[in-house]
Amino acid sequence: MNPKRKQRLFTILGLVSGLGVAVGLVMYALSQNINLFFTPTQIAKGDAPVAQMIRVGGMVADGTVDRDPQSLRVAFDVTDFDHNVHVTYEGILPDLFREGQGVVVQGRISGDQFFASEVLAKHDENYMPPEVTEALRQSGKLDQIMGAEAK
Amino acid sequence: MFEFQFESLTAFLEMAPHGSYVWPVYLLGLGVLGGLTWANIVQHRRGLRSVKRQIERGEKHES
């Protein structure tokens, strides 16, 4: 490689790595804004703005889903296994919504409640045929897999 | 592993309850890939044809 080309190559590599560092720093500074949602622990610590539209993400805690039989109103807890957020919502839930499932809810904090205007289901990277899930459930291994995911 | 997962062809096309999501995606994919292939062929032919015309014009000029 002749010296001129070598010099051009190093100039380019230098520019790209410099730019990479700059963008990396900006991203790091903005990371709170880039995150899609707050965790229940952040809410409990008071990191989330009150009376402003925010999103909370976590698992629907087992045994907390309470559906109103007369309307579309539903209440449930969102947990990150350290803290819980009590959510109330009125509207259509996504098909994947169930206890133990990851969700992202959008809405406002008011007192110790969270009023959601939108509920989105978050799913993990595990794909399985139903027979396998059934077999795992019977042998008690499903919780291991899902538990590992939750952490 | 090589067992057809649907009871009939209609069940396959219905892909209950998500057929209306799955099939349009694959049609779109087919359309995009086919369209790009076709566009390449057309562009290539057009280029060759314009060179051909250029040559013909040049020859006419010389004679």
Next chain:
Amino acid sequence: MRWRWFHQWGSPRWFYERAGRWQLVCGWLSLGLIAVGTIWGLGFAPVDYQQGNSYRIIYLHVPVAFLAQAMYAAMSVSAVVLLVWKMKIADIAMQSIAVMGLAFTALALGSGAVWGKPTWGTYWVWDARLTSMLILAFLYLALIGLRASIRDPDQAGKVCGILVLVGVVNLPIIKYSVEWWNTLHQPASLKLTEKPTMPASMWIPLLINILGYYIVAAYLVLGSMRAILVARERRSSWVRELVRRV
């Protein structure tokens, strides 16, 4: 001598002829692979325990999303070759990949949106993964626009090459967005270094399709490069000779 394999790429005629042969092989091979992978995925792979049949969109979504990023990486290699060695064929590669890359990115975004509706409950959300993919689409679009707005091809190549390299920082952001920040998009199911998080009956057809889409992308880029080559070199003797022979 050591660099000969590299410098022969500088010959447009050599490339045009080789690429024609490769294109033929790539075209049929990808058609076969994608047909097998897609039919397998749509009809024979088991249904998912949570998502049901909607997960079958994976057999298009994942390959095109892979390719959207891989093509940008290939384009940045071309940009380096162009800026350092001034090789014309690298400029043509950049021009072709920008168009194909935009198409694949649009397909990834579109198929993802349609998948998102039944699984997440929304077509779109501004999370880090989706937003960085949208930025990728705009980068491709900017490259196409920039080239169209500069008349001199050498100048256009240089300016586009620099923009391509600036945009490279977006690639690690896309890849690690699901790990660095909390997103609605789930982490990857297929990774080079880890066991897949799905059974073989699901990931084998997916792998076949990923391979098939890599090859179809090569087919499309080679085809587009040959077409651009003929147009750009229309005054050169080898193109005239080629047309006379036909």
